[in-house]
Amino acid sequence: MHTKVHLPSKTIIYAPMEGITNHLYRNIILKNYxxxxYVSTDFLRLPTGSLVKASFVIDHIGGTCWNNKLYLNKTIFQILATERTYNQEASKLFEELNIPWIDLNFGCPSKHVNRHHGGAYLLDHPEKIKTIAKEIxxxxxxxxxxxxxIGYHSTxxxxxxxxxxxxxxIDLITIHPRTKDQMYAGKSDWQYIKLASDCVKVPVIGNGDIETIPDINKMFADTNCHGVMIGRGAIKKPWLINEYKNNLILNQQNEIKIFFNYLINELKQNNLDSKKFISSIKQLAHYLLYNYHEIKNQILHCQNISEILTLIDQVAR
Ligand SMILES: Cc1cc2nc3c(=O)[nH]c(=O)nc-3n(C[C@H](O)[C@H](O)[C@H](O)COP(=O)(O)O)c2cc1C
Known part of the structure; x- marks a missing residue:
């Protein structure tokens, strides 16, 4: 039996972000914020021409999260499926593994993903979206x-x-109101979130360009959405949620120190000197340290985790 997903009114979700919301980063968020x-994983691409393995799914979710019911119940597991992936078999596996929440990615703008007929490519082929959704x-x-x-070239x-x-x-739909062609440029058009809220009965989650508490309030007021999802604004300020829920403004410098202490703890508990994790921390620094150019640039030039640890230790003190 699946645990019932509870969606409080004004649900606030941490967005899926490739290179950021890996299992290590999500542990920090789930433990400390x-x-x-809910917190979303980055997408797991279902393999083409072979079955997805349980170990693959569990590794993506991360061992700490997998073994902690509370964390698992707050995790949205995002997958990238195409018409060529083994969706019915994947569907059986997700059921056997009793995963609480699966999210289908129909928006990824990456050239590689679109060439393989996944992500935003599917927005031009609604019949394929229908097949994939039905199979999963x-x-x-x-x-x-x-x-x-909201579309590939047009809406x-x-x-x-x-x-x-x-x-x-489908139980819930999240709208990032840009076309694939727009990538991340310009302003997201929240009118499409309102249109979606009016069009379907299932809950709609609005996403796009939320950086502050007034932005959150404005999205709820303008679009009638059930919840909001925050991406880049949440990397810059993971503590935004504490400000929103407790109606206070926190000191950015202190909060960055606190965050870096959490990051140091997490890094020390794991053996993560891999290229993938180093580039992930650099990506994180790019957003989080947007006001700290010098230290950010030093981190971007680091070759290994111990160099990174020395630098973030300076910020954390
Ligand atoms: C670095 C980065 C990686 C992303 N990876 C994913 C992803 O794996 N899956 C997904 O659905 N969206 C992904 N997105 C899109 C975000 O989830 C979100 O829809 C988008 O950034 C707009 O929200 P924001 O303005 O709050 O950032 C990514 C965005 C960024 C900036």
Whole structure:
């Protein structure tokens, strides 16, 4: 039996971000910023031409999270499926593993992903979205959501896609209101979040350009969405959730120190001197240290974790 997913009104979700929301980073958020209602993994690409293995899924979610019911129940496991991946088998596996919440990525703008007919490519092919959603829904009885952009080149199929997703039993839809062509440029158009809230009965989560508490309040007021998802603004300020829920403003310098102490603890508990983790910490520093140019540039030039630790130790003191 799946644990029922509870969606408080004004749910606040930490967005999936490749290179950032890996298991190490999510541990820091889940342990130290528990006011986030849910935290999403970055996407796991289902393999083409072979079955997805349980160990692959558990590694992506991360051992600490997998073994902690509280963390697992707050984790959204995002997958990237195409028409060529073994979706029904994956659906059976997710059911067997009793994963509480699966999210389908229909918005990734990466050239590589789109060339392989995944992510935002599918927004131009609603019939493929229908097939994938149906196949994943077939055996999986947990909470199933989809995260979409508003189109590939244009938005003319936006409402059809919403109706298809709802028709296939998707439980919640997150809207990042940019087309694939827009990538991350310009302002996201929140009118599409409002349009989605009016169009479907399932809860809609609004996403795009939230950096401050007034932004959160404005998105709720303007779009009638059930919840909001925060990406880049949350990397810059993971403590934004504490400010929002407790109605206070925290000192940025102190909060960065506190965050870096959490990061140091996490790094010391894991053996992470791999290229992947070093580049992930550099990506994190790029956003988090946007006001600290000198130390940020030094971190960007580090070759290994011990050099990074020495530098962030300076910030954390
Ligand atoms: C570095 C980075 C990685 C991202 N990776 C993912 C991903 O794995 N899956 C996904 O659905 N969206 C991904 N996104 C998109 C974000 O989840 C979010 O939709 C987008 O950044 C807009 O929200 P924001 O303005 O709050 O950042 C990524 C965005 C960034 C900046």
């Amino acid at each position: 528990p006011s986030w209602d 829904r077939q055996f999986y009885h947990g909470f199933l959501s989809a995260k979409i952009r 003319h199929q936006f409402t059809s896609i919403l109706n298809i997703l709802e028709g296939e039993g």
